[in-house]
Every structure is written in structure tokens, then in C-alpha cells.
Amino acid sequence: MRLTxxxxxxxSVRLRIESVLRFLREVRPDVLCLQETKCPDELFPLKAFEGTGYENVVYAGQKGYNGVAILSRFPLLTREVMSFCxxxxxxxxxxxxxxxxxxxxxxxxxxxxxxxxGDVPHRELNPKFAHKLDFLAELRAWGGRRVAGPAILVGDLNVAPLEHDVWSHKQLLDVVxxxxxxxxxxxxxxxEAGWIDAARLLTPEPEKIYTWWSYRSPDWAAANKGRRLDHVWVSPDLAGTVRKVEVFRAARGWDKPSDHAPVTLTLEL
Structure with missing residues (x-):
């Protein structure tokens, strides 16, 4: 069985709902995980997904900021939300x-x-950076308690961890x-938690992988000053099933795009 x-x-899921629907039509993943939906739960655009085959939806949101959602072709058994910090x-x-x-x-x-x-990589000078480091510390603690079994962790983790996950390692060493x-x-x-970086499992360094390109670049495609901020991790028992990890770069060039591109994992179970 193939799973994507x-x-x-x-x-912003409401601002870019047409892009979401276009992606679902063109790529047809089994599951789509969204971040930064920027939408309170009562305003999540559920009706937009009626008749698309993605009526199985769970979400957690708030007004104007953050927000996550999972859309699936298969029914979803549970909905759990963890809070950090x-x-x-x-x-x-x-x-x-x-x-x-x-x-x-x-x-x-x-x-x-x-x-x-935030913009300043200093815990004492930047509360947003301190929050990020504390979040990562709590995520580390949770990873050690995670229940065993097949699992996938995805999302905008807002860190480009490896040298070739950014356009210039030297120039970005002091950049958040x-x-x-x-x-x-x-x-x-x-x-420590045993997660496998699926993208680098198939595409090791020194090959570059980017998933984000700044809005500030007047010609993002030509400049190609990207970073790999979006990640797909699998539990060790799924490592042998990973067949492909693809960055759908074309979506970054769509009308009113997100500054992130979709990243799709393919497993053969």
C-alpha cells in the first residue's frame, strides 16, 4: 500500500483556500497537514472541503496566529492537542x-x-527567541515519553538544521x-527520540534542500536563497518504507503564495 x-x-488557510484546493486536486495526497492556518476553530473553512474527498478534518486554531490542521482521505480516529511552555x-x-x-x-x-x-538570536534580548528555545526543550522532553509505534512527525519546525539546508551556511550562522x-x-x-529525517534519508548532504523562500526577495526563484524549515520525520519502524520526499516548489510561484512549499512523503507499506 502506498501512503502519501x-x-x-x-x-492563512482562509486567504489561500484556493491554493489548498488546487494542491489537493493536482497532487491528491492521502493526508495534508497544515500549519499557520491563522483561523479560530469556529471559522475554519470546512465547507470548502465538502465533495473533495477530504472531509476528515481535525484542527486547532486561534484568531490571527499559529494554528494547525490535518485533512485526510481516511477517517481519523483521534484528535489530541498538546500545549507547550x-x-x-x-x-x-x-x-x-x-x-x-x-x-x-x-x-x-x-x-x-x-x-x-523573532529576529534577534539572543535569549535575554529577545523573548520570542527564548520561547522558541524553551519550546524545543519541551519537545525534546516529550520525545522521550512518546508511545512506541508507527508514527510520522511533520511540520514547520522553523529550524534549518544542516549546513546544506540553507543557501549559505556561513552567512546564516547568526540568523534565527x-x-x-x-x-x-x-x-x-x-x-534522542529516534526520529528519522526522511528527506535526508533519501537525499543526503551535500545536496541542497529548501522548502521556504522569503517574500522579501524580488525574484525568489532566480535568487534561490532558501532554507529547509519544513520537515518530515518517521519513526524507526517506518524507515524502510520511505520511497520519496518531494518539495512541490511550483506552489511557491502560484498567485498570492505562501512563502513555504508543500513537502510530500511517500511510504510503501
């Missing part, structure tokens, strides 16, 4: 695939939106998302 799971920071700020949602998913039944999906961290304290924190928590 996409992660995408959509940067004492803030119920809609940065995580979890669901398990129902029996209709066949060999993928019971597979657990975690969808995360890690704080961006690629500072040593962030990259070490993310790689440590991933390794």
Missing part, C-alpha cells in the same frame, strides 16, 4: 488513521508549528533558524 503525507505552512497557542495536533486506511491503520500523525523566534543553539537543539531532540 504532505506538510505545508499555508500562511504553558501556552495553549495551537501549535500541535495529533490524529491516528482509522481502519479504512488498511495497512496504514493506527499510524499516528503529529503536526507541529514551532515558534519562529540556523544558529548553532537552534540546530543542535533540533538534531538532539530528533536523535
Amino acid at each position: 503525507v504532505t506538510t505545508w505552512n499555508i500562511n 504553558g501556552k495553549p497557542d495551537a501549535r500541535h495536533i495529533c490524529a491516528a488513521l482509522g481502519p479504512e486506511a488498511g495497512q496504514a491503520a493506527g499510524l499516528v500523525l503529529h503536526d507541529f508549528y514551532v515558534p519562529a523566534g 533558524s540556523h544558529t548553532p543553539v537552534e540546530t543542535e537543539a533540533l538534531e538532539t531532540l530528533r536523535g
